[in-house]
Amino acid sequence: MSEANLLLEARDVAKRFDSVVALKAASLQVRAGEVHGLMGANGAGKSTLVKIITGVFPADGGLIFVKGAARSFRSPAEARRAGIVSVYQDPALVPDLTVTQNMGLASAPVDAVRKWLAELGVARLDFSLLVRDLPDPTLRLIDLARALAWEPAVLLLDEITASLPADLSEQIYAMVKRWRERGNAVIFISHRMAEVSALCDRATVLRDGVTAGVTERAHGSEERIVSLMLGAETARAVASAPSTRTPLQRAADAKPALEIRALRCAPRVNDVSFKLYPGEVLGIAALEGQGQEELFDCIAGSRRYDEGAVLAYGKELRLRHPADAIAAGIVLVPANRLLALLQQRPIPENIALPAFGRVQNWGPISISEERKRVASAIERLQIDTRAGSELRRLSGGNQQKVVIARWLASGFDILLCFDPTRGIDIGTKRQIYALVREIAAAGSAVLLFTSELPEIPLACDRAIVLFGGRVVAEMPVSEADEATLLRSAHGLAPSVAGSP
Secondary structure (H helix, E strand, C coil): CCHHHEEEEEEEEEEEECCEEEEEEEEEEEECCCEEEEECCCCCCHHHHHHHHCCCCCCCEEEEEECCEEECCCCHHHHHHCCEEEECCCCCCCCCCEHHHHHHHCCCCHHHHHHHHHHCCCCCCCCCCEHHHCCHHHHHHHHHHHHHHCCCCEEEEECCCCCCCHHHHHHHHHHHHHHHHCCCEEEEECCCHHHHHHHCCEEEEEECCEEEEEECCCCCCHHHHHHHHHCHHHHHHHHCCCCCCCCCCCCCCCCCCEEEEEEEECCCEEEEEEEECCCCEEEEECCCCCCHHHHHHHHHCCCCCCEEEEEECCEECCCCCHHHHHHCCEEEECCCHHHCCCCCCCHHHHHHHHHHHCCCCCCCCCHHHHHHHHHHHHHHHCCCCCCCCCHHHCCHHHHHHHHHHHHHHHCCCEEEEECCCCCCCHHHHHHHHHHHHHHHHCCCEEEEECCCHHHHHHHCCEEEEEECCEEEEEEEHHHCCHHHHHHHHCCCCCCCCCCC
16 A cells, blocks of 8 residues: 555554553554545444544554654644544533534634534524533534534544434435545444445454454445454354344233323424333334434433323323333433443442432342342343443443443333444344343333334334324334335335335
């Protein structure tokens, strides 16, 4: 490869956090005018490498070259001045400030940010709004527009589409292609293999903190990427796993675990009704902004609804607080794990936290029983506990496992999972969906929303589709293919034989 054509190179970069080795010898070469995929299972070191390249962390070893010159950045601002900007996996915005204030905090050109937001399909955003009042997809687009406003030569995108619906993701794809055509480079991190295949010219794969290999053309090399990510033996096991499920057989007189009756929550939820049965996983499909997030919030007790009823095992609930839902056996695994976890505290404390909420009277707590429950949940989910002193040092996939482990340790009847595999590698996704099936098989009921439509047949027994805040379709898993779900999610009738 011509040295003159390299915009960015990382050679044998190493990083350790206390006893955890995040990177051993990671190398990466990025050419001008290419989209370069950076792949790897959760915990492989992708985000750590990105943060070293952009000055968030110092490297313990190895070298970084920008246009042939050795560089070491002490802050993201230094990297930005060198033409390297990243959009990190979690939006880098201060929740209690307005959008304008956040732009000023980072010295970002507001007019340029507005221009890029318009190109990304967000033309009328009120910059006086507080960041905390904006939905997560909008925050990611603001983060991206701010990065583009700095005109970087190398743009790093870490799971930028993980929380975006299909229509907004298409805007990202178009922008990435335009950026490449201008002679710049894009480093694209995604667990969605179809995205990498469609967008990337090459892909570097990390495994256990080491560069496992490079595919010269990402398109058509999906199997090689999976093999490099997981190792040949694990990749064969994942490939042989079933892609769809046998529908659940339910007794005619079965009583629902959860029933939603004519629920309304202005302005997004408009007359939603459905039933969820014990032992069943009910999937919800919807494009962004169709009421799915508000629906889950209402059932979990974190949002008040205007009309309708929520019933658990035939009893109507008064949900004024999440504690009311938890007391009724309803628990939530949110998509944004940062909202559910204490990042500075150890893994066992995070898992054991709900147990203390049930203490109603002063008295001794059985520490031994608590430790047994926590240890059992950790073992069941195969959580990497090497960074046990601080949860924030875990990979995204392991952090999501901790959220689920918390409820396994404390117990529940109805599990609400809102996009639980967002930004998680293929192996961990399979683990989580297998666990969801185990939970249902043990008699609990699971309500599951996923932004990745092909995943619904992996775990669900039935599927409903929301559009305009209403249920517009319901189908068994045997009929819930991606094309049918997508048409319904756009408010279209399912296609019939012979139709285009």
